Amino acid sequence: MLAGRLETASRTFAVREVPEPEPGRGEVRVRVRAAGVCLSDVHLIDGSLRPSFSGLAEVTLGHEVAGEIDALGSDVPGWSVGDRVLLRAGERCGTCATCVRFRLPCLAVRARGIDYDGGWAEYAVASHHTLVAIPDELPFEQAAIVPDAVSTPWGAVAGTGRAGPARPAGVWGAGGLGAHAVQLLRLVGAAPIVAVDPRRAARERALDLGADAVFAPDDPELPAAVRAVSGGGLDVAFDLAGAARAREQALDCLAPGGRLVLVGLTPEPLRVDDATTMTFNGQQILGHYGSLPGAVDQLVTLIRHGRLDLSRSVSGVVALADAADAVARVRDGIGDPVRLVLVP
Incomplete structure (x- = not known):
């Protein structure tokens, strides 16, 4: 063969x-x-x-x-x-x-x-x-x-990141994992959903899949714009890009008590410019890899009942x-x- x-x-x-x-x-x-x-x-x-x-x-x-x-x-x-x-x-x-x-x-x-x-x-x-x-x-x-492209962001959204209804969430990188993260955040009721990606086509796709606002990472006003859209900052941000700059930018957009979930893989170091403020605000950085065994079964059930569409x-x-x-x-x-x- x-x-x-x-x-x-x-x-x-x-x-x-x-x-x-x-x-x-x-x-x-x-x-x-x-x-x-x-x-x-x-x-x-x-x-x-x-x-x-x-x-x-x-x-x-x-x-x-x-x-x-x-x-x-x-x-x-x-x-x-x-x-x-x-x-x-x-x-x-x-x-x-x-x-x-x-x-x-x-x-x-x-x-x-x-x-x-x-x-x-x-x-x-x-x-x-x-x-x-x-x-x-x-x-x-x-x-x-489903095993990985969908189940990995599902584990991050529904598990590690604890995204919740009516809570603002952000996705950095709207590619193979991030596009599904946007859909899954919409599924669990997160709102508003922000997506950040350097590619115009990826930003347009994120809007089509359910993002409420999209930004290019080189926008100098991005942190302020995200805080304005989200009402003070993100409850949870997901790095699906695996890029140090994306992680640092996502940290700047967190609300007090917010969480940054690292999903994309990179050997680059992560820099925290102001650790004192991060500690005072009770913010967290969480690593995420893969998904628990039941995640794939859950996703197949969601697809079967029309809650999740992978046709695009x-x-x-x-x-x-x-x-x-x-x-x-x-x-x-x-x-x-x-x-x-x-x-x-």
């Missing part, structure tokens, strides 16, 4: 023929129908992001995956060949203290397409407990991006054989995509 493989030492990526995988105990083989291309995949290829746990010499990329069950291994309860599914973006390690002793989030989640083979392939193997059933009316291309999220569909071109388009921002999706 064809698979998009990354050699971890040389950072060489290529789509080439590999053997079809066979499901083991507790696993299924999924015929991949769609797989998202994330900026994290670009960072894996360029070396700025590296696996935390994998010792593999090479790995099939792709952590956003949807398809149909093609074959069952032994001891797979409740699933059948032909079932339409999406795959959670990772799984518990099964050995850390929280896995063994407590019903808490795993301390060392293994990420699909990073620590083990993912879904940029014609077939992918998955543990049965990472499967989520999807309704017939949900296209594979939209289902594929897929910016293009690219053949798996042309995965390198899709990576370049995401890397260079060509066409300002929310998500590109690979199809075998």
Whole structure:
């Protein structure tokens, strides 16, 4: 079968023929129908992001995956060949203290397409407990991006950031994650919603998806304008851009008691110009990564009942054989995509 493989030492990526995988105990083989291309995949290829746990010499990329069950291994309860599914973006390690002793989030989640083979392939193997059933009316291309592009901002909005009804919220970076953060803030009733992005097309998209006001980050009056729109500052601000300047700017726009949630990834340091004022105001900086296991199931339910529409999220569909071109388009921002999706 064809698979998009990354050699971890040389950072060489290529789509080439590999053997079809066979499901083991507790696993299924999924015929991949769609797989998202994330900026994290670009960072894996360029070396700025590296696996935390994998010792593999090479790995099939792709952590956003949807398809149909093609074959069952032994001891797979409740699933059948032909079932339409999406795959959670990772799984518990099964050995850390929280896995063994407590019903808490795993301390060392293994990420699909990073620590083990993912879904940029014609077939992918998955543990049965990472499967989520999807309704017939949900296209594979939209289902594929739920684990990460949608679930990560959902975890930040509804969990870490504690966004609430009639509370002002801001989004820095209205791309693949930020566009969904705007929709999800609207879903939980946050108001007003402010979006900040240097690209005009991204700002217009944010307005279309539910933002109440948009700004360019180089606007010298931005903090004052955000405070005016929000009635004194933001209750919560989300950095989806992964840029130090965006984080510093978002901090300046917080109200007393406000929270800055760091979602985008960057190795750049975060500077707090006036830590005394931040302490006096009781403001917080919170890190956020991924989502809890139940998040994907919640989102599928919201989609099924018409509360969340992802029809505008897929910016293009690219053949798996042309995965390198899709990576370049995401890397260079060509066409300002929310998500590109690979199809075998």
